[in-house]
Amino acid sequence: MPIGREQIEQIYEQVVRRNPGELEFHQAVKEVLETLTPVLTKYPQFAEHKIIQRICEPERQIIFRVPWQDDRGEVQINRGFRVQFNSVLGPYKGGLRFHPSVLLGTIKFLGFEQIFKNALTGMPIGGAKGGSDFDPKGRSDDEVMRFCQSFMTELHRHLGEYTDVPAGDIGVGAREIGYLFGQYKRMTNRYESAVLTGKSPHWGGALVRKEATGYGAVYFVDEMLKTRGESFEGKVCVVSGSGNVAIYTIEKILELGGRVVACSDSGGVIYHERGIDLDTVKQLKEVERKRISVYADLHKDAKYIPGGSVWDIPCQVAMPSATQNELDGDAARRLVTNGCIAVGEGANMPTTPEGVRIFQEAKILYAPGKAANAGGVATSALEMQQNASRDAWSFEHTERRLHEIMTEIHRACYETSVEFGSPGNYVLGANIVGFTRVAEAMVAFGLI
Ligand code: NDP
Ligand code: 2IT
Secondary structure, eight states: OOOOHHHHHHHHHHHHHHSTTOHHHHHHHHHHHTTOHHHHHHOHHHHHTTHHHHHTSOSEEEEEEEEEEOTTSOEEEEEEEEEEEEOSSSSEEEEEEEOTTOOHHHHHHHHHHHHHHHHHHTSSOOEEEEEESOOOTTOOHHHHHHHHHHHHHHHGGGOBTTTEEEEOBTTBOHHHHHHHHHHHHHHHTOOOGGGSSSOOGGGTOOTTHHHHHHHHHHHHHHHHHHTTTOOSTTOEEEEOOOSHHHHHHHHHHHHTTOEEEEEEETTEEEEOTTOOOHHHHHIIIIISOOOTTHHHHHOTTOEEEETOOGGGSOOSEEEOOSOTTOBOHHHHHHHHHTTOOEEEOSSSSOBOHHHHHHHHHTTOEEEOHHHHTHHHHHHHHHHHHHHHTTOOOOHHHHHHHHHHHHHHHHHHHHHHHHHTTOTTOHHHHHHHHHHHHHHHHHHHTOOO
16 A cells, blocks of 8 residues: 555654654654655555655664863763664765764754765665764864774774764864774774775875765756756855865865855854955864954955854855754745855755745755765765775776766756656655665565
8 A cells, every 4th residue: 555645744743753852853854754755656565664664763873971081181071872774775874973062863863864865875885873962172182082082982882894884074074083993993903994984095095085075065066057057157156164065165166167255164154255265264174273254364355244144145056064954944035036046055954944945946956965965975985995995096086986976866866856747856856766775675675
């Protein structure tokens, strides 16, 4: 018996009841479930095997205490998480987020999204996410190292190149991955390169992994623009955030001939009409770990807007690259009114459901994160591939693979949107492609 909208609603209600207060997780589940009715009509076996109900329940959730000592000798206690959501397509794979706002529900929403994103890449990786409410801001390297060592002392027993392979996310970059890898190696007495990705290229990291999420998101938007005979050439763009994803989004937009006039951090917005100077942003954020406000001290013609919103700045292409729910209905309306024609999500779930509805009603090009930002995890899978064969590919070769993967994800999402009667609806396309790949494997594996 195929199941209809009403039963999907009941499954969603059950998810809400079983996961009280986890609003971001509810939001991510709802967005996926809303698009699945036609899939269940086409593949009745998915309902019979209760695939949706099973997919919404993580295979395993690990929550642990992370005690460590700060530089003054004071004891600090954080909470660590790893949600191993789904492993039918490969070992659990997904980043670690270190940010004071992290709760179990945050990690669950990210892990849930990761299942479908990873399936979209076509690479053999399952879905997971982890992290901690640890705040690396203002902490010394030594403090970050002690925190990472304590975090890994517990987490190592749940990881392995065939089991679970974390990487970075907000607050976790090459520095943190280095400390985590060092502690894993020490605890296990194994140089197991493929247990973490996002490593430095000097010891097993893939070239292009650092750039991959931003580059990939721009490639995806470029593919969308092509469907309307457009390109980045000469387009005015705004990018939110100024972290890893934002920086390499800006870099690729510039390479493709666009002009980025604004970026931000949690303190405020930099507006630089003649174009953001990327070297300054890299120096401030990657080297000095400073606030973006300092940019305006270095470029007198740039303006710093404390507490401002990048979405107030008129643009043709918007690339949210900071965090979840950073672009709400009002911001979406402003973007549309100001002439924005394309939105590509470098971040995970940055647009609220109302914002998404506004973009879709305005018929502008809109790429959901699980498709647009899949280049990061796809390149992580390329890193695992290189580690497994003890090889190291050139920058050019790896970037070409990334480009091919993003083009293929776009093609699959677009063609699926056409097949299911909603041409250009990338939300529907991405959810259906990702879900179907996971669901088919789940049916094939029996009741596990
Ligand atoms: P970074 O830590 O490098 O940068 C995060 C940026 O977003 C910073 O500018 C930060 O400002 C801002 N930001 C973070 N949290 C908030 C918040 N609560 N409110 C306002 N601003 C905030 O992280 P990434 O660039 O790696 O990640 C950015 C987004 O991309 C996230 O949604 C992540 O899940 C997603 N993503 C990342 C991938 C990766 O490979 N790294 C892959 C796919 C998706 P501040 O410094 O002031 O906090
Ligand atoms: O959200 C994401 O896809 C990531 N943070 C990257 C995950 C990974 O394993 O590279």
